[in-house]
Each structure stands twice: as structure tokens, then as C-alpha cells.
Amino acid sequence: MIDKLKEQxxxxxxxxxAVLKILAGSDxxxxxxxxxxxxxVDFPMTSLATIxxxxxxxKEIKEVLEISIGDDHNHYDGRRPYPHPHLICNACKKIIDADMVDLSKVSQHLAKKTGYRITNYQINFFGICPLCQKKV
Amino acid sequence: MIDKLKEQxxxxxxxxxAVLKILAGSDxxxxxxxxxxxxxVDFPMTSLATIxxxxxxxKEIKEVLEISIGDDHNHYDGRRPYPHPHLICNACKKIIDADMVDLSKVSQHLAKKTGYRITNYQINFFGICPLCQKKV
DNA sequence: ATATTTATCGATAATGATTCTCTGTTTTGA
DNA sequence: TCAAAACAGAGAATCATTATCGATAAATAT
Known part of the structure; x- marks a missing residue:
């Protein structure tokens, strides 16, 4: 992460x-x-705006992944800063990574494999549609 | 939708x-x-709070699906009020349904099939984790 | 029909995460 | 050493969503 910063x-x-350390040290x-x-804790004068x-x-240099779970505030993953699926507990709000594919039966497999009772999921693909590609 | 309301x-x-009509009439x-x-347009006195x-x-009676695309405001789908994948254009913000499964190659298939240039995707599963299931 | 009960409405204030603004400080490089 | 640019801090501003609360209207029984 530090190298990436210096590179650019x-x-x-x-x-x-301090932010890097926390991101690197927490999953x-x-x-x-x-x-x-x-x-x-270490820098009491720090402003939230700086965070x-x-x-x-x-985010811009792709060293952290922003995760929106409809919780009214975003979460950040600095350990695996690439798009990957997450599994969120509606009760304790815990977020864990769920690296498995398929999809038709992912939900059932996931439930079986992790013990989660899955009640919902959200899948969003982001990209540029054909019309907008033309506009460039 | 109307029946569902009356039922409950x-x-x-x-x-x-009026809200139902718009939800039913728009994809x-x-x-x-x-x-x-x-x-x-039809009811000028309506309040945004009522919407x-x-x-x-x-949402509670499962007749509409709320979609968060990290756009700072939610979107609603009354035609297919069950969880399903979406494809969002970063440029024009258009949201279309993307009903296909798999996942390892969904991204590539989707790109080929729809002509979208996919730059990102978001997958969230919601449920109850084993620990919280015990707590009940 | 009318009255009664109670859900619903409209207007607006409150909330809360994120962004913006502006000023002062620190770092960099000649 | 000094000017230019990047960065930090404090707090105001933004904006979607929620909460509040008196007024209104829908459903049901009289």
C-alpha cells in the first residue's frame, strides 16, 4: 500500500x-x-474529514474496496481491495468475505457451508452500457 | 399488489x-x-414523506424491491420484487435487470451478451450468521 | 346515510453520513 | 532559504431518508 502511494x-x-495500518490490520x-x-487513539487531533x-x-488507486450494504454508511476493505462477494449478518451486522462462485445454487451452498440463514442478497454489476460507449 | 394490500x-x-401505478408501469x-x-402530476398535494x-x-409486504447502487439514493423495482441481479451503467446510471447465473464467467458472459463494458460489480448476501442464530 | 375509530396524509423538522470550504501547516525541490 | 503545491483540521453545507404531529379521510358498525 505504501509503495503504491509513493509510486503515484x-x-x-x-x-x-494510521489509516493504512488499521485497514491492513483488520478484516x-x-x-x-x-x-x-x-x-x-494514536492521533487525537485527526479530523474525520481526513479519514x-x-x-x-x-479508492482511486484501488488499494481499498468500498462496500455498501444499505446500512446508511459504507464499509472498507483494505485487505482484498478487489470486487468480491460478501456475506452480511442482519443481526450483528458482521461482514465476512464469501469467495465462491456459481449463483443459481450459491445461496443454498453458502447456507450449507457457512451455517448462515440467508434471507436476501444483492448483486450489482457496474459498467458502461453500449449506448454510452458510443458517446465517447 | 392491490390484493396484497387488502389481504393484510x-x-x-x-x-x-398512484405509487403502485408508477411502480407497476415502469421498468x-x-x-x-x-x-x-x-x-x-396527478396529485400535486402529495408529500414526499408519503412516497x-x-x-x-x-417493502414490508414484499411487493417492491429496494436497490442500493451506492448512488446515494435508492431505487425501486415493483415489477420483480424479489432479489435479482442488476446491471448499472456508470455513465448514464441506467439500471437493467440481468437474470443470468453462474458467476465465475457471468461477468464475461454478461459483457458479451449485452455489450456492456463491466468495470465493477457488487454482491451482498444478507442473512443470519450461526452465532446469531444461537442467540435466538 | 352517519358517526366512530384509527390508519394515513402533509408539512416540516430532525438525523446522520459524506462532502465542501477555507485557512493554516507541512513537504518538496530549486 | 524560499516559493509552490499538497495536505490537515474545523466546521459548515448537502442531501436522502426518518420522525413528529396535528389534520384528514377510509373502513366499519350503527
Whole structure:
């Protein structure tokens, strides 16, 4: 992560380093607020805006994945910053990675394999449609 | 939809009927704001809060599907109110249904089949994890 | 039909995550 | 050392969604 930052001529500040450390050290898919609380332990003067700015930067250089689970606040994954499926518990809101494919029976397989009672899922593909490709 | 409402002892009001009609008559996955604009054509006195309340109700009785695409506002599908994959254009924000399974090669198949240039996708499964199932 | 009960409505304030603005500070490179 | 650019911090602004609450209207019984 640090190398990626330097490669692209971004500065490595203490605040950024602190965010990087938390992202690298957690597989709990923390929210911006949660990262903020963690960073404040070592850098009490840090602003929440800085957290967001750092996350935006990391998103741009593809070193963090932003995850929207309809929870009114986003979560961030710095360990596996590429698109991959997640499994979210509606009760405790825990997010875990669920790397398996198929789909017709993924839901049932997933339920069997992980013990989760799956009640819903969300699949979104993002891209450029044929019409917009022409417009370029 | 109307029957479902009556079954569960909900009232059928003009405002609700207007929302139902728009949901039933559109496959464009409209936002609450968009539904609001449409409803106001026939019922100018309608409040945006009523749109949200109706959508919440329809979500509860599973007659509409709420779709979060990280666009800062949700979209609604009243035609196919069950979880299913969507394909979103990053440029024009158009949302279309993408009913195909598999996953390992869904992305490539989808690209070939629809002409979309897929740059990202999001998959979320919602459920109850083993620990929380025990807690019940 | 009319009255009664109660869900629903409309208007607006409140909430809360994220972004913006602006000012001061730090880093970089000549 | 110094100017230019990047960055941080504080708090205001934004904006979708929710909550509040008095007024209104739908369903049902009288």
C-alpha cells in the first residue's frame, strides 16, 4: 500500500499511515467512523474529514474496496481491495468475505457451508452500457 | 399488489394507488424522488414523506424491491420484487435487470451478451450468521 | 346515510453520513 | 532559504431518508 502511494507521487503522512495500518490490520470491514475512532487513539487531533479524504484517495488507486450494504454508511476493505462477494449478518451486522462462485445454487451452498440463514442478497454489476460507449 | 394490500388490512388510498401505478408501469427502477415527481402530476398535494411511507410499506409486504447502487439514493423495482441481479451503467446510471447465473464467467458472459463494458460489480448476501442464530 | 375509530396524509423538522470550504501547516525541490 | 503545491483540521453545507404531529379521510358498525 505504501509503495503504491509513493509510486503515484502521493505523500505518506502520519494520518494516512494510521489509516493504512488499521485497514491492513483488520478484516472486519470497518466503517469510516470506526476507522476514525481507531486513528484517534494514536492521533487525537485527526479530523474525520481526513479519514474520508484518505479513503477517497485509496479508492482511486484501488488499494481499498468500498462496500455498501444499505446500512446508511459504507464499509472498507483494505485487505482484498478487489470486487468480491460478501456475506452480511442482519443481526450483528458482521461482514465476512464469501469467495465462491456459481449463483443459481450459491445461496443454498453458502447456507450449507457457512451455517448462515440467508434471507436476501444483492448483486450489482457496474459498467458502461453500449449506448454510452458510443458517446465517447 | 392491490390484493396484497387488502389481504393484510392496509388501506388503499389514492396516493398509494398512484405509487403502485408508477411502480407497476415502469421498468426503469425509479428513485423515490422520481416517483414523487410522477405522482405529483396527478396529485400535486402529495408529500414526499408519503412516497417514502408507501415504499416502506410495500417493502414490508414484499411487493417492491429496494436497490442500493451506492448512488446515494435508492431505487425501486415493483415489477420483480424479489432479489435479482442488476446491471448499472456508470455513465448514464441506467439500471437493467440481468437474470443470468453462474458467476465465475457471468461477468464475461454478461459483457458479451449485452455489450456492456463491466468495470465493477457488487454482491451482498444478507442473512443470519450461526452465532446469531444461537442467540435466538 | 352517519358517526366512530384509527390508519394515513402533509408539512416540516430532525438525523446522520459524506462532502465542501477555507485557512493554516507541512513537504518538496530549486 | 524560499516559493509552490499538497495536505490537515474545523466546521459548515448537502442531501436522502426518518420522525413528529396535528389534520384528514377510509373502513366499519350503527
Amino acid at each position: 507521487d502521493y505523500r505518506l503522512t502520519p494520518q494516512r499511515l 472486519a470491514h470497518p466503517s469510516a467512523e470506526h476507522i476514525y475512532e481507531q486513528v484517534k 474520508y479524504k484518505t479513503l477517497t484517495l485509496l | 388490512d392496509y388501506r388503499l388510498t389514492p396516493q398509494r394507488l 426503469a427502477h425509479p428513485s423515490a424522488e422520481h416517483i414523487y415527481e410522477q405522482v405529483k 417514502y411511507k408507501t415504499l416502506t410499506l410495500l
